[in-house]
Amino acid sequence: MITIGVLALQGAVREHMRSIETCAAKAIEIKHKEQLADIDGLILPGGESTTMRRLIDSYGFFEAIQQFGKQGKPIFGTCAGLILMADEVEEQVQSHLALMDMKVARNAFGRQVASFEASLDIKYAGNDFKAVFIRAPYITKVGPKVEILATWQDKIVAAKQDNYLCTAFHPELTDDNRIMQYFVSMVKQREGSPVAAEI
Amino acid sequence: MTNNTGTERVKRGMAEMQKGGVIMDVVNAEQAKIAEAAGAVAVMALERVPSDIRAAGGVARMADPTITEEVLNAVSIPVMAKARIGHIVEARVLEAMGADYIDESEVLTPADDVYHINKSDFTVPFVCGCRNLGEAARRIGEGASMLRTKGEPGTGNIVEAVRHMRQVQSEIRKVTSMSRDEVMTYAKEIGAPFELLLDIREEGRLPVVNFAAGGIATPSDAALMMELGADGVFVGSGIFKSDNPEKFAKSIVEATTHYQDYKLIAELSKDLGTAMKGVEMSTLEAGDRMQDRSE
Numbered sequence: 001m002i003t004i005g006v007l008a009l010q011g012a013v014r015e016h017m018r019s020i021e022t023c024a025a026k027a028i029e030i031k032h033k034e035q036l037a038d039i040d041g042l043i044l045p046g047g048e049s050t051t052m053r054r055l056i057d058s059y060g061f062f063e064a065i066q067q068f069g070k071q072g073k074p075i076f077g078t079c080a081g082l083i084l085m086a087d088e089v090e091e092q093v094q095s096h097l098a099l100m101d102m103k104v105a106r107n108a109f110g111r112q113v114a115s116f117e118a119s120l121d122i123k124y125a126g127n128d129f130k131a132v133f134i135r136a137p138y139i140t141k142v143g144p145k146v147e148i149l150a151t152w153q154d155k156i157v158a159a160k161q162d163n164y165l166c167t168a169f170h171p172e173l174t175d176d177n178r179i180m181q182y183f184v185s186m187v188k189q190r191e192g193s194p195v196a197a198e199i
Numbered sequence: 200m201t202n203n204t205g206t207e208r209v210k211r212g213m214a215e216m217q218k219g220g221v222i223m224d225v226v227n228a229e230q231a232k233i234a235e236a237a238g239a240v241a242v243m244a245l246e247r248v249p250s251d252i253r254a255a256g257g258v259a260r261m262a263d264p265t266i267t268e269e270v271l272n273a274v275s276i277p278v279m280a281k282a283r284i285g286h287i288v289e290a291r292v293l294e295a296m297g298a299d300y301i302d303e304s305e306v307l308t309p310a311d312d313v314y315h316i317n318k319s320d321f322t323v324p325f326v327c328g329c330r331n332l333g334e335a336a337r338r339i340g341e342g343a344s345m346l347r348t349k350g351e352p353g354t355g356n357i358v359e360a361v362r363h364m365r366q367v368q369s370e371i372r373k374v375t376s377m378s379r380d381e382v383m384t385y386a387k388e389i390g391a392p393f394e395l396l397l398d399i400r401e402e403g404r405l406p407v408v409n410f411a412a413g414g415i416a417t418p419s420d421a422a423l424m425m426e427l428g429a430d431g432v433f434v435g436s437g438i439f440k441s442d443n444p445e446k447f448a449k450s451i452v453e454a455t456t457h458y459q460d461y462k463l464i465a466e467l468s469k470d471l472g473t474a475m476k477g478v479e480m481s482t483l484e485a486g487d488r489m490q491d492r493s494e
Contacts, residue, residue, distance in 0.1 A: 011216055055453070112213055
C-alpha cells in the first residue's frame with residue numbers, strides 16, 4: 001500500500017487524512033522533515049499560507065519539500081497549498097516553494113463573506129464536483145508546462161504540472177473523493193514506473 | 200452552475216482552516232503586522248485587550264470602526280472582530296465592513312441578557328464561547344460555526360480555560376457512551392438540542408472546531424490547551440501585555456504547532472521576559488467574572 005503524508009504544521013489536516021484513507025492509502029501526519037523519507041506522496045493542506053510558510057522555514061522543510069518534488073514524487077496542494085506551490089504570487093516580491101510555473105492571486109475572490117460553493121467539471125476527476133472556496137486564491141497566469149484542469153467563471157482553479165497537482169478549493173471538506181483518488185493514482189503510477197525504481 | 204455564499208460548509212470550513220493556529224488580539228495596524236509576521240492565523244481587532252477592558256470598567260462595546268478598518272487594511276490574514284452578545288446591529292455593522300469572523304463575546308458587556316444572536320441569518324461566520332456541552336450545543340444551534348472556551352478573559356490565569364475544555368470533552372465522552380433513549384433526558388438536563396446531541400454521539404466530536412481562549416499567558420499554556428484537545432488557541436492580553444510581544448508571539452505559535460515537543464517548548468520559553476501579571480480567581484468579585492455573563 002502506498003503512503004501519503006499531510007504536512008501537519010497548521011490547517012485542515014484531519015480532513016485530508018480521512019480522504020486519503022477512504023482512497024485505500026495509508027495516511028500520516030508530517031511534522032518533521034525526516035518523515036518525508038517514509039512517504040510516496042505529499043499533501044500541502046489548506047490553512048493560512050503565511051503561517052505555514054513561517055513554520056516551513058522554522059523547521060527546515062523548505063528545501064526538503066523542493067527536493068521531494070525534484071525526485072518526481074507527487075505533491076498536491078489545496079488553497080494555501082496551491083499558493084505555496086506557485087512560482088509567483090501577485091503583490092508579493094517573493095514566492096514560496098516555487099514548484100509550479102504559474103502566478104497566483106491570494107484571497108482573489110474576496111474576504112470570507114464572499115466565500116462560496118460551486119459545482120465544477122474537473123479534468124481527470126469528473127463532472128459536477130462540489131467545490132468549496134474559502135477566501136480562495138486563483139491562478140492568474142500559467143506557463144506552457146502547466147495543464148489547466150478546471151476553471152470557475154474563467155478563473156483557473158485547478159491545475160497540474162508533471163508530478164504536481166493543485167486546487168484553489170477544498171476537496172477535503174466534502175465526501176467527494178474523486179480528486180484524491182486521482183492524486184492516489186498519480187502516486188501509484190510513479191511507484192510502478194521504472195524511474196521510481198532508479199531513485 | 201450555482202454559486203452559494205454563507206453556506207454552513209463555507210462558514211465552518213473557514214474555521215477548519217484555522218486549526219493548529221493562534222489567533223491574536225490586536226488594537227492597531229502595527230500590532231496586527233507583528234502578529235501576522237509571527238505566524239498568527241488570524242487577528243482579533245479590538246479597541247482594548249480584555250485586561251484593559253477589565254481595568255477600565257464601565258460598558259465595553261464593539262470597537263470603533265476606524266480601528267477595525269485599520270486592521271482589515273493592514274494584514275492579509277483573516278480579521279475577526281467582537282460584537283456584544285445579542286447585539287444584532289453591531290454584528291451587521293462588522294459584517295458590512297468585511298470582517299471575516301465575528302466573536303459574539305462575553306468580553307464585551309452583553310446587549311441582551313436573554314437571547315444570543317441568531318447567527319444562521321448571517322453570511323459571515325461566528326465564534327462563541329462555551330463552558331460546557333450545553334452552551335456549546337446551544338451556540339451551534341443558533342448557528343455558531345466555531346467555538347472557544349470562555350476561560351476567564353484578561354486574567355492571564357489558565358485555570359478556567361482548562362476547566363471549560365475538560366468539561367466539554369468529558370460531556371462529549373459521556374454522550375458518546377449513552378444509549379439513544381438516554382440522550383433525550385440528557386438533552387433536557389443540559390438544555391441542548393436533541394438532534395445535535397445525536398450527531399455528537401455518532402461522531403464522537405463537536406461538528407465545529409473548538410479553540411481555547413481566556414487566560415493563555417505562556418507558550419506552555421498554549422501547548423497545555425492543545426494537549427487537552429483544543430483545535431487551536433486565542434491569545435488575548437497575553438502577547439501585547441508581555442515585555443517582548445514579537446518574541447512572545449512567535450514562541451506561542453511554535454509551541455501550539457509542536458505542543459508535544461517539550462525540549463522545544465523549553466527553548467521557546469527562555470528569556471521571554473515577564474509574562475502578564477495575572478489574576479487569581481478567588482480575588483475576582485462575582486460581577487467581574489466575564490464567563491458568567493451568558494449561558
